[in-house]
Amino acid sequence: MPELPEVESIRRALESEIVGREVTRVEVRTRSVVSLPGDPPAGFTRARSNAKPVRTTPALLLVGSMITALERRGKQLAILGSAGPAVGVQLGMTGTLLVGGEDRPHTHVVWRLDDGRRLRFVDARRFGLVAGHPSMEELVRVRWSSLGPDALTISAAALRRACAGRERAIKAVLLDQGAVAGVGNIYADEALFAARVDPGRQASSLTGDEIADLAKLIRAVLRMAIRAGGSTIRDYRHPGGGAGGYQTRHTVYGRAGRPCVVCGGPLAGVRLAQRATVYCPNCQA
DNA sequence: ACGATACCCTGATGGC
DNA sequence: TGCCATCAGGGTATCG
Secondary structure, eight states: OOOHHHHHHHHHHHHHHHTTOBEEEEEESOGGGEEOTTOOOHHHHHHHTTOSOOOOOGGGGTTTOBEEEEEEETTEEEEEETTSOEEEEEOTTTEEEEESSOOOTTEEEEEEETTSOEEEEEESSOOOEEEEESSHHHHIIIIITTOOSBGGGOOHHHHHHHHTTOOSBHHHHHHOTTTSBSOOHHHHHHHHHHTTOOTTSBGGGOOHHHHHHHHHHHHHHHHHHHHTTOOOSSSOOOTTSOOOSGGGGOSSTTOTTSBOTTTOOBOEEEEETTEEEEEOTTTTO
């Protein structure tokens, strides 16, 4: 659900709220959204849901640690603990991290902090994951090593490498986290429109100039979205509960059939890489 | 190796 | 109103 700008907005908000706080206890309410060393692969655990009793490995979930930093790569978050452990958080489609506030349904993990507040992982669809690791190095090895370069700072050269030899559509490449980390369905369409590139173009067919332009516009679109606090379409909320503001600035996402903001022609809605895709057939020829 | 598919799960929406 | 089908911002496993 949340793409890079939403995850980065959450990271920044949490950074000022919880860095420096000590975790005094953790409550795992839904074991199937938690991954710990020795667990079977995610799919297996997922299918069996809560068949296993809750296992307590509090230190790996930061109990006894002070939170020292929050890091992000693509859409992935990491919460670092002073005693060594690091917790990876993947928000999936509907996941979020909240501090304080009202209790909510679909709360799966609750960390109690030394100032009395609680950090919660809430995720209606349960596509998200909270993963405890003994160290940040281990988290990076297990969960981040397969990610491509971060989209917020992607260079033209890096995007060229991601597209080289790829016969798939450029949009499919942008959505592939192993090629470019952080772009999801909204910002893929927005960046491709800004760059005037047809989302169905074969990635390998883009010229050097087109790649350079696209890389620059991916960075620009993501930066603007972060500045606006991300896009709130359905569920996304800041850790304090507020909504983002970038959804009012979408040029194509969610606007199929409506006029293109540049040429006035009707925007096309198609299905590409199993995702709803909106583009201007005239501007993105 | 790559690309396309199925699947994980709940909730909102639109058509009948 | 109620029911059903369809659709969602994502990631992974598996198959060809």
